[in-house]
Amino acid sequence: MIGLFGGTFDPVHFGHLRPALELQQSIGLDVVRLLPSHVPPHRSQPHASPQQRLAMLRAAVADDPAFTVDTREFEREGPSYTLHTLKSLRAEMAGTSLSLLIGMDAFREFSSWHRWREILDYSHLVVMTRPGKLPPEQGELADFVSLHRVADATTLKSRASGLLLFHPVTQLEISGTEIRKILASGKRADFLLPKSVLEVIYSEGLYATGKQHGG
Numbered sequence: 001m002i003g004l005f006g007g008t009f010d011p012v013h014f015g016h017l018r019p020a021l022e023l024q025q026s027i028g029l030d031v032v033r034l035l036p037s038h039v040p041p042h043r044s045q046p047h048a049s050p051q052q053r054l055a056m057l058r059a060a061v062a063d064d065p066a067f068t069v070d071t072r073e074f075e076r077e078g079p080s081y082t083l084h085t086l087k088s089l090r091a092e093m094a095g096t097s098l099s100l101l102i103g104m105d106a107f108r109e110f111s112s113w114h115r116w117r118e119i120l121d122y123s124h125l126v127v128m129t130r131p132g133k134l135p136p137e138q139g140e141l142a143d144f145v146s147l148h149r150v151a152d153a154t155t156l157k158s159r160a161s162g163l164l165l166f167h168p169v170t171q172l173e174i175s176g177t178e179i180r181k182i183l184a185s186g187k188r189a190d191f192l193l194p195k196s197v198l199e200v201i202y203s204e205g206l207y208a209t210g211k212q213h214g215g
């Protein structure tokens with residue numbers, strides 16, 4: 001069973017990596033594939049180039065067997081729609097159980113995603129939850145939940161796609177936006193992201209760090 005975790009990763013940080021690792025361990029994923037998006041459809045465009053975001057991701061998970069990095073979205077022009085990515089993965093892995101991992105915040109906007117209902121034709125959806133953040137109780141998303149939801153992670157292995165699981169993870173109040181702000185103001189962002197990622201940021205002069213850092 002393979003986990004898929006997409007994002008801009010501008011930069012990748014412990015708020016991405018820790019919950020993804022917890023899901024890998026607790027739902028028994030063979031590996032989590034990190035999929036950096038090329039042209040994210042729902043948000044402002046990244047500050048770092050695709051090559052720089054890839055260098056940061058590779059630095060973050062280089063020696064960790066729980067993660068791999070998948071660059072297929074960089075190879076496609078136009079918006080990086082998740083549905084297209086899933087179709088391309090499915091073409092390579094017929095029959096493999098695929099689980100798309102997303103945060104509850106992202107899930108609440110899920111019905112605005114490109115052809116969102118078709119996503120479960122290609123993968124499961126695992127929504128990372130935390131106390132107090134509930135799924136919608138009414139509307140088309142609530143209907144979608146009641147149609148596809150399973151209570152137990154072991155069920156995901158029994159099928160290749162089509163199921164929805166809510167799973168609690170440790171969520172850390174870390175965002176790429178905050179890290180970029182800290183660095184742009186000349187402060188240190190250590191302990192919010194791997195040191196190896198900070199090294200790429202400094203060597204590339206990313207996020208207006210220039211030469212301000214103290215080593």
Ligand code: ATP
Binds near residue numbers: 106
């Ligand atoms: P930015 O602040 O630039 O918007 P971001 O840090 O929120 O970026 P993205 O790379 O765009 O991160 O997010 C990728 C995925 O990771 C999304 O599904 C998002 O919900 C999730 N995510 C981001 N930060 C966290 C966090 N601290 N805890 C859990 N999930 C997170």
